[in-house]
Amino acid sequence: MSNRVLHWFRYASPQTFYPLAGRLLPWFALLAALSGAAGLWIAFFVAPTDAQQGESYRIIFVHVPVSWMSMFLYLVMAGWAGLGLAFNTRLSAMMAHAIAPTGAMFAFLSLWTGALWGRPTWGAYWVWDARLTSELVLFFLYLGYMALHAAVDDPRRGDRAAAVLALVGAINVPIIYFSVQWWNTLHQGASVSMTRAPSMAATMLAGMLVMAFAFWMYSIAAALARVRAIMLEREAHMQWTHELQEAAP
Amino acid sequence: MSAPSSGAAFLGIVRRDLRIAMRRRSEPLFTLGFFVVVTSLFPLGLGPEPELLRRIAPGVLWVAALLASMLALGRLFGADYEDGTLEQLALAPAPLVLTAGAKIVAHWLVSGLPLVLVSPLLALQYGLPGDVIAHLMLSLLIGTPVLSLIGAIAAALTIGVRGAGVLVALLALPLYVPALVFGAGAVDARLAGLSAAPNLALLGACLALAVLFAPLATAAAIRIALE
Numbered sequence: 468m469s470n471r472v473l474h475w476f477r478y479a480s481p482q483t484f485y486p487l488a489g490r491l492l493p494w495f496a497l498l499a500a501l502s503g504a505a506g507l508w509i510a511f512f513v514a515p516t517d518a519q520q521g522e523s524y525r526i527i528f529v530h531v532p533v534s535w536m537s538m539f540l541y542l543v544m545a546g547w548a549g550l551g552l553a554f555n556t557r558l559s560a561m562m563a564h565a566i567a568p569t570g571a572m573f574a575f576l577s578l579w580t581g582a583l584w585g586r587p588t589w590g591a592y593w594v595w596d597a598r599l600t601s602e603l604v605l606f607f608l609y610l611g612y613m614a615l616h617a618a619v620d621d622p623r624r625g626d627r628a629a630a631v632l633a634l635v636g637a638i639n640v641p642i643i644y645f646s647v648q649w650w651n652t653l654h655q656g657a658s659v660s661m662t663r664a665p666s667m668a669a670t671m672l673a674g675m676l677v678m679a680f681a682f683w684m685y686s687i688a689a690a691l692a693r694v695r696a697i698m699l700e701r702e703a704h705m706q707w708t709h710e711l712q713e714a715a716p
Numbered sequence: 717m718s719a720p721s722s723g724a725a726f727l728g729i730v731r732r733d734l735r736i737a738m739r740r741r742s743e744p745l746f747t748l749g750f751f752v753v754v755t756s757l758f759p760l761g762l763g764p765e766p767e768l769l770r771r772i773a774p775g776v777l778w779v780a781a782l783l784a785s786m787l788a789l790g791r792l793f794g795a796d797y798e799d800g801t802l803e804q805l806a807l808a809p810a811p812l813v814l815t816a817g818a819k820i821v822a823h824w825l826v827s828g829l830p831l832v833l834v835s836p837l838l839a840l841q842y843g844l845p846g847d848v849i850a851h852l853m854l855s856l857l858i859g860t861p862v863l864s865l866i867g868a869i870a871a872a873l874t875i876g877v878r879g880a881g882v883l884v885a886l887l888a889l890p891l892y893v894p895a896l897v898f899g900a901g902a903v904d905a906r907l908a909g910l911s912a913a914p915n916l917a918l919l920g921a922c923l924a925l926a927v928l929f930a931p932l933a934t935a936a937a938i939r940i941a942l943e
Contacts, residue, residue, distance in 0.1 A: 552936075604890045604893055607886070607889070607890040608890050610886065611886045611887045611890060614883055614886050614887075615873060615874070615877075615883060615887060618874070618877045618878055618879060618880075618883050619877055620878075624940060624941070624943070627940040628873045628937060628940050628941070631869070631873060631933055631936050631937050631940065632869075632870075632873055632887060634933070635869055635891065635929075635933050636890075636891070638929065639890075639891050639894070642894045642922070642925075643890070643891075643893050643894055645894075646893060646894035646897040646898060646918075647893065647897065649897060649898075649901070649918070650897040650901060
């Protein structure tokens with residue numbers, strides 16, 4: 468048991484994690500590409516045309532997984548940030564920092580694809596729907612995290628300040644979601660709602676799950692690639708980065 | 717000389733911050749002035765129809781209060797950080813959580829409470845009926861402390877940071893959403909002849925949660941800024 472614990476903590480240091488991340492990265496990228504291709508194939512060729520929405524509904528194969536990932540990644544980011552704050556490990560904070568841009572991208576994509584889907588379905592690019600609004604606030608939270616990190620000159624202080632913000636945001640996200648839903652029912656009455664959507668075909672669900680897996684793998688690959696760059700940048704003065712440079716041909 | 721008790725330290729900091737605010741009386745008045753001017757601009761932009769103004773009044777007054785209290789955040793720690801007082805407060809025997817709480821209380825008394833007190837006048841400009849005005853005051857009374865508490869976290873995180881003024885807005889405004897929704901919702905509900913109680917209760921829940929967590933997060937952020 469103690470052996471195992473030791474084994475895990477070994478990779479908490481950038482020096483040992485850097486090569487591991489390099490070895491894992493291609494596999495996650497490959498998984499992302501393969502499952503992404505499979506998911507898109509299901510989305511375009513296998514899933515039936517929707518009776519009410521026609522072909523335009525097919526964007527949900529991107530939209531729904533992207534929205535899931537944007538919320539999930541915020542929690543993962545807050546988790547790493549919390550770990551970094553609690554144990555003062557360099558790598559955890561770097562991981563949180565590496566995940567943020569990917570999460571922000573997913574939040575933005577979710578809004579964008581939602582707008583593209585909303586135009587033919589609801590007749591408007593933007594509706595003040597509870598989900599849209601809370602996704603927008605989530606996007607702002609990502610922006611705030613990145614802006615705070617960028618504004619602080621010392622990266623270690625930036626890590627810790629941004630970590631506090633990420634944790635505060637993580638507590639707030641459910642409250643914001645709930646409050647916006649409350650606001651929506653109060654102001655709008657019964658508008659088009661995604662929660663009342665008819666139960667979907669099994670192939671549609673399968674397609675969404677495969678796409679979610681693809682985006683998940685992509686997120687890991689992107690975070691690993693970014694954290695490798697961050698490690699090199701921040702530890703440029705350390706022995707191991709110099710050795711790395713000498714070892715390269 | 718023995719260390720003062722926590723309660724004495726708390727009251728001492730509140731009293732000190734209030735005294736400083738009284739000596740620089742113009743700054744707290746800026747916040748109030750901003751609140752009054754912004755709410756008076758909306759009718760100029762939207763036209764004077766009483767029906768329209770009455771409908772938008774809860775949202776306008778709440779958003780203006782939110783922006784006004786956000787503008788005041790720069791004063792919360794800025795001056796104390798620059799002259800080194802904040803560092804001394806962090807080194808003092810009183811727990812930093814308590815110190816942060818005291819500074820937030822003082823900040824609310826200076827920048828939040830005046831908004832509550834002046835809001836009936838502005839509500840009259842918008843033609844709100846009397847009992848709705850009472851509910852607006854009540855919602856602001858519960859809601860502005862939430863804004864001060866959450867804002868304090870953002871203010872502490874941006875201590876000594878470049879472009880702190882704008883950054884505070886980016887950090888704090890998304891976190892203000894629940895307070896805005898429940899606060900404006902309470903007044904809206906009253907205006908529509910419904911009970912404001914559910915919204916006010918939820919706003920109170922936000923306040924309870926913020927009282928619990930915000931001083932902790934603020935103290936952690938101050939420590940990070942000072943190390």
